[in-house]
Amino acid sequence: xxxxxxxxxxxxxxxxxxxxxxxxxxxxxxxxxxxxxxxxxxxxxxxxxxxxxxxxxxxxxxxxxxxxxxxxxxxxxxxxxxxxxxxxxxxxxxxxxxxxxxxxxxxxxxxxxxxxxxxxxxxxxxxxxxxxxxxxxxxxxxxxxxxxxxxxxxxxxxxxxxxxxxxxxxxxxxxxxxxxxxxxxxxxxxxxxxxxxxxxxxxxxxxxxxxxxxxxxxxxxxxxxxxxxxxxxxxxxxxxxxxxxxxxxxxxxxxxxxxxxxxxxxxxxxxxxxxxxxxxxxxxxxxxxxxxxxxxxxxxxxxxxxxxxxxxxx
Amino acid sequence: xxxxxxxxxxxxxxxxxxxxxxxxxxxxxxxxxxxxxxxxxxxxxxxxxxxxxxxxxxxxxxxxxxxxxxxxxxxxxxxxxxxxxxxxxxxxxxxxxxxxxxxxxxxxxxxxxxxxxxxxxxxxxxxxxxxxxxxxxxxxxxxxxxxxxxxxxxxxxxxxxxxxxxxxxxxxxxxxxxxxxxxxxxxxxxxxxxxxxxxxxxxxxxxxxxxxxxxxxxxxxxxxxxxxxxxxxxxxxxxxxxxxxxxxxxxxxxxxxxxxxxxxxxxxxxxxxxxxxxxxxxxxxxxxxxxxxxxxxxxxxxxx
Numbered sequence: 001x002x003x004x005x006x007x008x009x010x011x012x013x014x015x016x017x018x019x020x021x022x023x024x025x026x027x028x029x030x031x032x033x034x035x036x037x038x039x040x041x042x043x044x045x046x047x048x049x050x051x052x053x054x055x056x057x058x059x060x061x062x063x064x065x066x067x068x069x070x071x072x073x074x075x076x077x078x079x080x081x082x083x084x085x086x087x088x089x090x091x092x093x094x095x096x097x098x099x100x101x102x103x104x105x106x107x108x109x110x111x112x113x114x115x116x117x118x119x120x121x122x123x124x125x126x127x128x129x130x131x132x133x134x135x136x137x138x139x140x141x142x143x144x145x146x147x148x149x150x151x152x153x154x155x156x157x158x159x160x161x162x163x164x165x166x167x168x169x170x171x172x173x174x175x176x177x178x179x180x181x182x183x184x185x186x187x188x189x190x191x192x193x194x195x196x197x198x199x200x201x202x203x204x205x206x207x208x209x210x211x212x213x214x215x216x217x218x219x220x221x222x223x224x225x226x227x228x229x230x231x232x233x234x235x236x237x238x239x240x241x242x243x244x245x246x247x248x249x250x251x252x253x254x255x256x257x258x259x260x261x262x263x264x265x266x267x268x269x270x271x272x273x274x275x276x277x278x279x280x281x282x283x284x285x286x287x288x289x290x291x292x293x294x295x296x297x298x299x300x301x302x303x304x305x306x307x308x309x310x311x312x313x314x
Numbered sequence: 315x316x317x318x319x320x321x322x323x324x325x326x327x328x329x330x331x332x333x334x335x336x337x338x339x340x341x342x343x344x345x346x347x348x349x350x351x352x353x354x355x356x357x358x359x360x361x362x363x364x365x366x367x368x369x370x371x372x373x374x375x376x377x378x379x380x381x382x383x384x385x386x387x388x389x390x391x392x393x394x395x396x397x398x399x400x401x402x403x404x405x406x407x408x409x410x411x412x413x414x415x416x417x418x419x420x421x422x423x424x425x426x427x428x429x430x431x432x433x434x435x436x437x438x439x440x441x442x443x444x445x446x447x448x449x450x451x452x453x454x455x456x457x458x459x460x461x462x463x464x465x466x467x468x469x470x471x472x473x474x475x476x477x478x479x480x481x482x483x484x485x486x487x488x489x490x491x492x493x494x495x496x497x498x499x500x501x502x503x504x505x506x507x508x509x510x511x512x513x514x515x516x517x518x519x520x521x522x523x524x525x526x527x528x529x530x531x532x533x534x535x536x537x538x539x540x541x542x543x544x545x546x547x548x549x550x551x552x553x554x555x556x557x558x559x560x561x562x563x564x565x566x567x568x569x570x571x572x573x574x575x576x577x578x579x580x581x582x583x584x585x586x587x588x589x590x591x592x593x594x595x596x597x598x599x600x601x602x603x604x605x606x607x608x609x610x611x612x613x614x615x616x617x618x
Contacts, residue, residue: 089511126500128460129515131552131591155338158384196505214345214384217393217451218458218500303506 036250036277038285045251045280046072049259049291060105068109070289071248074185077114082183083107086190086206087122090136098191100138106189107146118146121179123153123209128218130154153177154213175215188249192256192300199267199306200260202253250279251286258283261299263311318581321588322601323359326352329594330364335371335385336594345384346375350397351598354404358607369405372398376410380417391417393451393461396468403472404609415472418465419480423450423457441504447480448487458501459516462487463523470526470612485527488520492535497542514546518558525565526612540569547572547579553596556580557603561610580604 038044048070052063083106085098103120110118120143124133130152134140143150156177163171180186190206198205250273257264264270264281274281302309316324330336335344336352353368374386375398381391382398395418402411425447428436436444448457449465462484469481476482493503497512498520504510521539529536543551543559551559560577563570570576580600583590590597602610 091511127513127515129513129552129555132514132550132555135550135552157337157343213451214347214394215392215452217455218460305506 036279038280038282043285043287045248045286046070046289047248047251047255047286048289049255049293049296051291051296055099055101057101057105060101061108064102064105064109066290068113076110076185078116079184080117080119080182081110081115081185081187082119082121082179083187083189084180084206084210085120085122085139086201086209087133087137087139088125088209089127090133096191096193097137098189100142103139103189104142104146106187107142107148111146115185118148119151119179119183120148121151121153121156121177121210123156123177123212124218125209125211125213126218128154128213151177151179153179153210154218156180156212158212158215175212177210177212180210192260194260194300194302194306196303196305198269199302199309200257200262200300202256203249204253204273205269248279250274250281254281255286255288255293257281258293258311259296259298261297261311262302262309263313266309316588318584318588319359319601319605321584322597323356323361323364323588325588325597326356326594327361327364330367331371333371333374334367334369336368338593338595340592340594343385344371346372346382346394347397348594348598350394350401351595351602353401354607354609355598355601357404358602358605358609365405369401369407372401373407373410376413378413380413380415382414382417391453393449393464395421396461396464399468400471400609411472415469415474418449418469419474419478421449421465422454423447424455425457427454439504439506440502442491442502443487446487446490447483449484456501457487459488459491459498460500460519463516463519466523467519467526467610467612471610473613475613476527481527485524485529488523489529489533489535492520492538495542496538498539512542514543514551514555515558517543517546518555518562521562521566522558525562528612531566531569536566537569540566540571544572547576553580553583553590553593553600556583557596557599560603564606577604 048067050063050067050070052059083103085103087097090097107118120139122130122139124130127133134150134152139150142148156179158175159178159181160173161176161181162173188203188206190201190203193201195201195205250270253270254264257267257270265274270281273279280286299310326336329340330352331344333344335349337343337345338348349368349371353365353372356365356368375388376382377389377391379391381389382395383390383392384394395414399411399414399418401407402414425445428444433444436442444456446457448462450457451461466481466484469478470476474481488498491501491503492498493512494509495512497517499510499513499516501516502510517539521536521543524533524536546555556576557580560573560580563573563576567573581604584600585592588597590600
């Protein structure tokens with residue numbers, strides 16, 4: 001991943017934008033998919049951009065708490081919260097998965113906020129050796145240390161969910177892991193990075209990892225003639241948030257893309273999500289709190305194939 | 315003191331679901347792969363009553379076309395058919411074996427659906443030949459190393475000759491997709507000019523399939539694969555990868571120099587209740603491999 005040329009310190013500084021998109025439950029929309037409509041009175045979406053200079057536990061705890069407080073989060077008290085990190089693989093020399101120290105800070109915060117249960121859940125998308133990956137990523141040790149359940153979504157029990165929005169997918173239903181389908185709050189905790197097939201990957205594309213491998217295969221290229229990014233965008237969003245108003249995932253990704261020096265409107269799947277009104281990526285619809293976007297921008301090295309994604313504006 | 319096999323049987327029997335099947339973990343819904351392997355392990359231990367109930371569950375999953383997927387509700391069929399074929403063969407369920415074998419041999423991956431330009435582009439970007447038919451996780455999608463290896467293991471176990479054209483093609487795919495520095499990953503040796511790393515599970519399965527098809531030990535891909543795995547043994551390797559590696563090692567005793575150490579390591583992972591990681595599939599697989607069970611052995615026949 002070319003984005004990994006940034007140092008860990010630089011990654012840490014950008015952490016606030018990359019970290020969190022939350023959904024108050026991930027079930028199918030009832031009565032059709034709600035659609036985002038911009039308000040006339042100004043930005044309706046809020047994204048916290050929190051400086052975080054290092055991965056020390058105190059620094060992370062403070063940053064996560066500030067980011068959570070400032071981003072209009074869902075209520076977690078008494079609820080079952082599922083954390084979905086991004087861990088496709090683990091590399092010894094490049095930070096390509098969500099750092100367990102960030103997850104640990106989040107686990108501690110959610111515990112303080114009264115979450116009834118915290119689950120760490122991932123379904124790796126091409127290497128199905130989750131025992132090996134959970135060990136090497138540090139997730140197994142984290143789960144043991146903090147008493148959270150660690151779930152391999154590829155082999156979880158399945159709930160078949162009808163697709164609410166026929167515009168967003170070719171599938172009439174989708175098989176979701178029970179852990180995801182029954183989550184009361186689902187938190188996407190991605191790794192900000194470039195991607196060889198989609199340009200960049202953030203909180204929305206991270207949800208590709210909830211598709212169970214035992215149903216859809218590991219590394220499924222279902223339609224060889226279609227661009228992969230198109231396929232991902234349509235297969236990842238067959239369901240929509242249960243409660244209208246929880247549109248922030250696209251706003252988080254748009255903001256994180258801008259931090260990376262990428263124009264989100266040029267990223268196929270983000271543009272598509274905007275077009276079908278899953279949210280908004282327009283600057284005027286998004287209030288960035290805590291930090292300033294112009295100060296956080298650090299251009300990630302893009303794959304030459306995706307050079308056109310580079311944002312021209314500041 | 316109970317033997318390892320008896321403890322395995324006790325673990326499996328204590329977690330059998332009322333429908334006769336097993337999920338991957340205790341108290342989970344029954345699925346074809348863990349059920350088929352539990353059936354094989356119980357049959358190997360002469361636990362015929364529990365194995366028979368498991369076979370009953372598997373029979374409910376087979377469609378008239380021979381397709382078999384996750385469970386009885388899955389009518390399209392998928393990669394789990396490999397495990398069902400092994401179980402039907404081992405337990406003498408001849409009619410189901412015939413139908414499932416025919417479905418697997420007719421399994422269509424995406425290779426015939428790619429255009430010439432698709433194949434050329436994949437060759438450029440990922441450096442493999444996408445026109446070679448193999449097996450995919452789900453029908454009509456791209457073939458990968460692991461499902462191809464699993465289906466070869468099952469077909470060879472069920473007596474399909476190594477010279478069968480589908481097996482020969484599957485072996486060609488595995489050899490074509492090797493990582494140049496040794497071993498295999500899911501099936502992309504390269505991405506845009508970068509060599510991608512091998513992984514232990516894909517490498518173990520690829521070598522087990524090559525061995526089951528009688529691919530000669532003198533092939534450089536075989537030696538390079540075992541060199542990679544031996545490095546992984548030192549770094550730490552998962553239970554399932556270790557079991558598949560041990561299965562592969564039995565085919566290549568002259569090359570797999572650390573097979574006995576791998577066997578000892580695998581045996582040491584069994585918990586007091588007889589399970590491995592509290593996982594039904596891994597428990598059954600480890601038991602079968604450690605016992606060198608006949609059900610995972612291929613019929614005679616070689617590919618030079």
